[in-house]
Amino acid sequence: MSTPLVVQLKNRPCAVIGGGKVAQRKIRHLLAQQAAVTVISPDLTDGLKKDAGNFSYYPDSVLESDVLQKTCERLNLDWSRFFLLVAATDSPALNETTARHLSQYIPLINVVDSQELSSFFFPSVLDRGRLKIAVTTSGASPILASKIRAHLSGTFGPEYGPYVDYLAALRTGLQKRERDPVQRKNILEQETTFPPPSRFENH
Numbered sequence: 412m413s414t415p416l417v418v419q420l421k422n423r424p425c426a427v428i429g430g431g432k433v434a435q436r437k438i439r440h441l442l443a444q445q446a447a448v449t450v451i452s453p454d455l456t457d458g459l460k461k462d463a464g465n466f467s468y469y470p471d472s473v474l475e476s477d478v479l480q481k482t483c484e485r486l487n488l489d490w491s492r493f494f495l496l497v498a499a500t501d502s503p504a505l506n507e508t509t510a511r512h513l514s515q516y517i518p519l520i521n522v523v524d525s526q527e528l529s530s531f532f533f534p535s536v537l538d539r540g541r542l543k544i545a546v547t548t549s550g551a552s553p554i555l556a557s558k559i560r561a562h563l564s565g566t567f568g569p570e571y572g573p574y575v576d577y578l579a580a581l582r583t584g585l586q587k588r589e590r591d592p593v594q595r596k597n598i599l600e601q602e603t604t605f606p607p608p609s610r611f612e613n614h
């Protein structure tokens with residue numbers, strides 16, 4: 412069983428093992444949230460090479476499943492400092508050993524080829540600034556999640572970014588100047604329209 416949670420990643424140390432196509436997608440999610448990303452992989456995709464200034468990289472590092480403990484020591488990484496780990500190599504055995512070994516230090520682990528070994532999944536996210544619509548099929552069909560996101564992007568356009576910022580400012584202002592919570596809620600109910608007022612279009 413699973414539930415969607417909203418996790419604050421800003422400045423949090425996150426490790427990704429592997430530098431291929433799937434790793435790239437996960438790394439970009441993490442970087443977009445300003446996480447402090449460390450990548451351990453003998454190679455990187457061309458896309459990741461371009462992003463390389465934005466994460467720490469252990470280039471000569473090849474984790475080997477049978478000597479994982481040793482390679483961890485050689486890399487001199489303090490795994491307990493990581494908030495989250497993604498095991499994204501194309502070796503199921505290595506992903507598994509890594510996840511099993513490091514789960515004693517890191518509670519949030521995503522193993523790209525094993526739902527059983529993952530403590531969290533990445534949903535498909537429609538990102539409109541502070542409004543994020545996350546779609547998950549709990550691992551059943553990532554492609555359906557992706558198609559639903561694409562469908563929602565027609566209804567929830569870029570105007571939602573500034574609209575949600577406006578609502579946040581309104582709410583913070585009211586929390587300061589309107590003491591009565593019932594009155595506060597009434598004003599917010601009135602001001603929060605769906606869809607947003609037309610002045611937010613063309614953003």
Ligand SMILES: C[C@@]1(CC(=O)O)c2cc3[nH]c(cc4nc(cc5[nH]c(cc(n2)[C@H]1CCC(=O)O)[C@@](C)(CC(=O)O)[C@@H]5CCC(=O)O)C(CC(=O)O)=C4CCC(=O)O)c(CCC(=O)O)c3CC(=O)O
Pocket residue numbers: 436437440521522523524525526529531532533534535536546547548549550551552553554556557560
């Ligand atoms: C469980 C989960 C764990 C996790 O990765 O977090 C997982 C697992 C696996 N994915 C696999 C395959 C594919 N995944 C994608 C795409 C996405 N996968 C994402 C999430 C998730 N994938 C989590 C569940 C999310 C959910 O269900 O809600 C998305 C939403 C988010 C993201 O990755 O950013 C992103 C779409 C982003 C977007 O467009 O918005 C594509 C399509 C493509 O590549 O274009 C394919 C190929 C088609 C296919 O096989 O379905 C395989 C088999 C690997 C193999 O066969 O070797 C596994 C392993 C398994 O299921 O055991």
Ligand SMILES: NC(=O)C1=CN([C@@H]2O[C@H](COP(=O)(O)OP(=O)(O)OC[C@H]3O[C@@H](n4cnc5c(N)ncnc54)[C@H](O)[C@@H]3O)[C@@H](O)[C@H]2O)C=CC1
Pocket residue numbers: 428429430431432433434451452453454455472473474475499500501502505522523524553
């Ligand atoms: N969860 C998801 O969204 C998806 C998961 N997958 C799974 O993800 C796996 C990886 O797929 P891709 O990224 O396309 O493969 P890829 O071949 O592009 O990348 C694999 C990466 O792992 C690295 N690697 C291999 N051995 C390593 C080691 N010993 N130490 C450190 N890094 C090592 C490689 O150098 C490479 O950077 C596939 O096996 C597939 O099962 C595939 C599609 C989507």
